[in-house]
Amino acid sequence: MKKLYLSSIVPVLLGAVLFAFVPVANETVAELEIGAKAPMTDVPVQDVSGKMITLNEVAMENGLLVNFSCNTCPWVARWEDRYNPIAQLAKENKIGVIALNPNTAYRQKGESLQDMKERAQKSNYQFPYAIDEGSKFASAFGATRTPHIYLFNSDMELVYRGAIDDNAHSAKDVEHPYLKNAIKNLASGQTIDPQATKSLGCTIKWPED
């Protein structure tokens, strides 16, 4: 009887253990953690003026705002009316601003440096717009979409990441201006809450294998 009991329970237990280890494929990029140091801060990138700049050079007394952006994403187009006002707010609060274009696979499809120059001119960007060759910065930051925001403090530690606000469609209908609040709180030494948000956006066009 004992033998029979063991012979039936052992395979069941074994099955349960094996089932627990069936891998779930969860392919998500590891984003830079809150508190982590900004990566690649001394690596130069070319902006639309042709100048080579580094994140350290762009950063100001109170920190740095990095926006992964592009030319071809409708979400960028919807949020773009907030780009210059936010850049202005950041500069007033002594926070440097840069937009990086990580869409390597689309350099021939509207994301070339020339296309970026035209976009920056058309939209009158008041901040450097630089090319992220090989999507290396996006990869190091764990960025996944455009627009995708990373805000660092004066020690270049990440204090906020995610969305610009909660309404891409309409600036006047925004209920939670996450980034504006984070900039103001960072400059005034107050707690930033939330530190991470999510929004829909265009997937980054990574280099093709």
Place this chain on the structure above:
Amino acid sequence: MIKRFGKVYIFQLLLLFTVFLFGSAFFSTLSNSQNPLLKDVNGDALQKIIESYKGERAVLVNVWATWCAPCVEEFPELVKLQREFPEQLRVVFVSADFPDSRDRALQFLREQNVDWTTYFKTGNDQPFIEALSSTWSGALPFTKVLGKNGELVASWEQSADYEKFKQNVQTAIKQ
């Protein structure tokens, strides 16, 4: 007398026209948000829809948009997959198009010969993203495959090819 009748006639005609105008606008809105091919959904409602297939079918949720080139590229593969496993799988398409592009999304579904109910995302992004997956960053396209038992088999951002979809769906059907 004729003048009086004329006035009444014109008034009635105007009234009829107004009723027709408002009526058609109302029904057009109604049919748009309740079109069986593209129904409005928020994160919580979508979760319930997905759960309703538990024990019956494997589920593949795909969040797409007409403006998203990789989404449009992989879309036919998912339609093909649904046709290949009509009884064992439900492909749940969720359009994340902007509200003013809803008609374009409907048109695309018709062009792709989709003949089952799909969904149109409503509400704020954050609760919608969190309701679908805590690990999804919000980038499109997004795909999530659930086994017949409701357990997560796989989820990923970025596009995929037919083989990857099929492999995961076959695993999901066996569960």
